[in-house]
Amino acid sequence: MVRRILKSQAGTSIVSVIAAFVILMIGISMMTTAIMVSQNISNNSLKIRQLTEEALAAYYMGECAEESQEMNFTIQPAEGTQAAVYAQFKGIFTTYTYTTTSGTERFLLYHFAAEE
Amino acid sequence: MSGPKGKQINNKGAAMILVLCIMMVFLALSLSILLAASVMQGTARKAAVSERCKSAAFSYSEMVERQLVVGAEVISSMEADSVKSLFRTLIVDGGAAGVYDPEETADVPEKITLACGMEGESIGQTLNGYNIQMQVYWEGDGKEIENALNAAGSDPLEIEQAYRDIRLYVDVICVKASESYRVRSEYAVTVVGGVNGNPEWGFTLGGRY
Numbered sequence: 001m002v003r004r005i006l007k008s009q010a011g012t013s014i015v016s017v018i019a020a021f022v023i024l025m026i027g028i029s030m031m032t033t034a035i036m037v038s039q040n041i042s043n044n045s046l047k048i049r050q051l052t053e054e055a056l057a058a059y060y061m062g063e064c065a066e067e068s069q070e071m072n073f074t075i076q077p078a079e080g081t082q083a084a085v086y087a088q089f090k091g092i093f094t095t096y097t098y099t100t101t102s103g104t105e106r107f108l109l110y111h112f113a114a115e116e
Numbered sequence: 117m118s119g120p121k122g123k124q125i126n127n128k129g130a131a132m133i134l135v136l137c138i139m140m141v142f143l144a145l146s147l148s149i150l151l152a153a154s155v156m157q158g159t160a161r162k163a164a165v166s167e168r169c170k171s172a173a174f175s176y177s178e179m180v181e182r183q184l185v186v187g188a189e190v191i192s193s194m195e196a197d198s199v200k201s202l203f204r205t206l207i208v209d210g211g212a213a214g215v216y217d218p219e220e221t222a223d224v225p226e227k228i229t230l231a232c233g234m235e236g237e238s239i240g241q242t243l244n245g246y247n248i249q250m251q252v253y254w255e256g257d258g259k260e261i262e263n264a265l266n267a268a269g270s271d272p273l274e275i276e277q278a279y280r281d282i283r284l285y286v287d288v289i290c291v292k293a294s295e296s297y298r299v300r301s302e303y304a305v306t307v308v309g310g311v312n313g314n315p316e317w318g319f320t321l322g323g324r325y
Contacts, residue, residue, distance in 0.1 A: 020135040027135075027142040034146030038153035045157035052164045059171070073179075074233040075202060075250065085209075087202035091179050093234065093242075109168055110243055112175040114182030 047105070055098035055107035064096035064109070073112075090115050162295055168246060169290035169297035176232070176248050177288040177299040177324060184303060184319040194317070203286075204317050207254055207279055207305070227251040227287070246292045254305070256282035276315045280307040284319065300325055 058064050071093045076086035096109040183199035194201045206228055230250040232239050240247030261278050268274030284303040289296055302322040309316045 016129075016131055020131045023132075023135045023139060027139040031142045031146050034149050038149045041150075041153035041157050045153070045160035048157070048160040048164055052160075052167055056167060071234050072236075074236075075180075075199060075230050076233070077206075078229040078231045078249070085202055085205045086197060087183075087199040088197050089183050089199060107164070108244075110172040110175075110246060112172065112179045114179045 051098075051100065051105050051107050054100070055109065058098045059096050059109050064098045066094050066096050068092050068094040070115070165292050165295040166297060169292060169295060170299075172243070172246055172248060173288045173290040173297045173299045176290070177286070177301050180250070180286060180288065181301060181321055181324075185321055200317065200319065203252065203284060203319070206252060207282070207284070208276065210254075227253045240291075246290055248288065248290050251287040251289065252285065254282045254284045273315060276317075277307050279305065281305070283322065 055064070069092070071091055072088060073091050074086060074088045092113045092115060094111040094113065096111060098107045098109070099105070180199060184203065186200070194204070210228075228251065230252060232248045232250060234242050238247060256279070261282070264278035265275060268278055282305045284305050286301045286303065287298050288301070289298045301324045303319040304322050306318040306320070307315050308318070
């Protein structure tokens with residue numbers, strides 16, 4: 001009886017169809033997830049581009065918040081070459097900050113200037 | 117399953133093979149979509165970093181120019197730790213060997229790398245990893261300078277004047293991780309006069325690019 005049940009192939013086609021269908025579903029869900037994730041990533045990269053462009057426009061239009069500090073600058077040969085000679089001078093270091101209207105994103109730009 | 121002539125053809129597993137092939141196609145498509153999106157994001161991030169580097173390098177180059185182009189100064193009145201004095205020392209110490217002669221050789225000149233600091237630290241430590249360094253080299257008629265140096269012997273005034281009419285190139289490079297931006301400034305160097313053994317060194321900006 002048991003041997004006959006085991007040898008019987010009745011219903012095997014429906015099992016294989018179900019198995020194939022499940023595997024196909026896994027593939028489709030994997031593809032859907034990949035599409036959604038890549039859409040998020042490309043949206044994010046568009047946001048970065050937009051932020052950069054807006055920040056640059058604001059920087060050139062003088063609309064960025066700025067914070068300036070007087071700093072001591074030094075210039076000297078990199079290690080191993082004539083380390084005894086060096087130059088030092090004072091300059092102004094400014095950080096320009098652009099913040100989006102929603103206030104969630106910030107973009108920093110760095111600027112150096114000689115003392116007046 | 118039987119064939120037209122009653123032969124047994126084993127089709128077991130054909131559906132599974134087909135589904136696995138479709139899966140592979142889906143997998144390849146998914147990976148290529150993800151790759152394209154991440155490349156796009158990487159490019160956008162790089163563009164943002166590059167803009168910051170550009171702004172920092174240009175403004176730093178202009179700041180150095182303001183330190184250099186302040187009119188001709190005699191050596192004795194130059195501050196020992198001024199940028200002008202530093203470049204003069206590098207040029208004179210370099211001797212004829214430090215001069216890149218475009219007529220003589222097509223070799224790339226050996227540039228002197230300078231480290232830039234702010235408040236005793238490297239600039240990168242203050243600027244979230246955006247570091248600034250400079251590379252300097254100069255160009256002139258190597259033979260003429262060598263002859264002038266030989267003729268000058270040990271006369272310091274003549275040695276200084278051997279470097280008149282050379283061109284100084286100052287590259288300001290802003291680096292952040294794998295991104296960098298380079299701004300090159302070209303200066304004409306003049307060494308004139310020699311009252312009481314003190315020639316005047318002057319730098320004139322020829323261009324920035």
